[in-house]
Amino acid sequence: MTTHPDRRWLDRAGREIDEEDRGLVYDVRTLVDRRHVLGLFGGLTAAGLLAACSPSPTVGPTPDTTATGTAGASTADGGLTEVPDETGGPYPGDGSNGPDVLDDSGIVRRDIRSSFGTSTTTAPGVPLTIALTVRDASTGDVVPGAAVYLWHCDRAGGYSLYGQGLQDENYLRGVQQVDGTGTVTFTSVFPGCYSGRWPHVHFEVYGDLGTAVASGPIVKTSQIALPKEACEAVYATTGYERSVDNLARVSLAGDNVFGDDGGIHQVATMSGDSTSGYTASLTIGV
Structure with missing residues (x-):
């Protein structure tokens, strides 16, 4: 797969890939590339690397259910199971694939529903508050x-900065520093379900706020899975009609990102x- 200079995505035969399918294609390619790299280590080294992302078989929700626990299962030494590393997808907006919103004035914010800068468009949808608590996996502290840095698609499944007609929007993206409890809380709208992917929210964790807005080293890139009951x-x-059919064609267990372990360390606890x-x-x- 290649990209055309005007940001059209082409398959190997030179045919343009539909807008709503680009996320799936990119995610599959990224995961295949990552697993190929892991395979190069071989033997015990690969086993050790994979163990860091292996879930405990006795904790967390089963696929396609509403989560009732936290993503980080407690370990015997008081730490947490490390959340799996996942692809940032083709629309990160962090400078790694085209636009970089992280150095824009206004990106540090709690309410991410509206664009900032040259546009003030507000993304419509059912209200969603996202509370993400970051802990040291080794200690639980x-x-x-x-x-x-958190971002996700809009009600129609499009990503600001990238989607057709959304290149001048930067809504549903924001950065915050954790509070004293290690938590960041974003005010947003419930994302839609686009073709080929389970409903999800992307995030990157940085060592500090200055590093984040400078697009510095990333500590963790992963995704949050939204429970089926809430999605349905x-x-x-009104406004989520396309998501009904898309959700019916996917499952959490079969998702190309969450499917390895059913997302048991990434399914959010829902209320409301x-x-x-x-x-x-x-x-x-x-």
């Missing part, structure tokens, strides 16, 4: 000063409803 309730509301809005909470080990 708060990571003081850590920062989180939201997608039954489709009328007043939901809160998605997740504790991650990094």
Whole structure:
């Protein structure tokens, strides 16, 4: 797969890939490339690397259910299971694939529903509060000063900065530094389900806020999975019509990102409803 200079995505035969399928194609390619690299280590070294992302078989929700626990399962030494590394996808907006929103004035914010700068467009949708708590996987302690960059698609499945007609928008993206409990809380809208992917939210963890807004070294890149029950309730509301069919064609267990372990360390705990809005909470080990 290649990209055309005007950002069209082409397959090996030179045919243009549909907008809604680009995320799936990119994610599959990225995961295949990553697993190929792991395979080069071989033997015990590869086993050790994979063990860091292996879930405990006795914790967490089963696929396609509403989560009731946290992402980081406790270990015997008081630490947490480290959340798996995942692809940032083709629309990160962090400078690694085209646009870089992280150095823009206004990116540090709690409410990410509207664009900032030249546009003030507000993304419509069912209200969603996202509370992400960052912990040291080895100790379970708060990571003081850590920062989180979070982004996701809009109600129609499009990503700001990249989607057709969305190149001048930067909504549903934001950066925050964790508070004293290690938590960042974003005010957003429930993302849609686009073709080939389970509904999800992307995030990157940085050592501190200055590093994040300078697109510095990333501590962790991963994704949050949204529970099926909440997705079905939201997608039954006006504006999410396309998500109904897309969700029916995917499963958490079969997702190319979450499917390895059913997302047991990445499925958010949900509260609320489709009328007043939901809160998605997740504790991650990094």
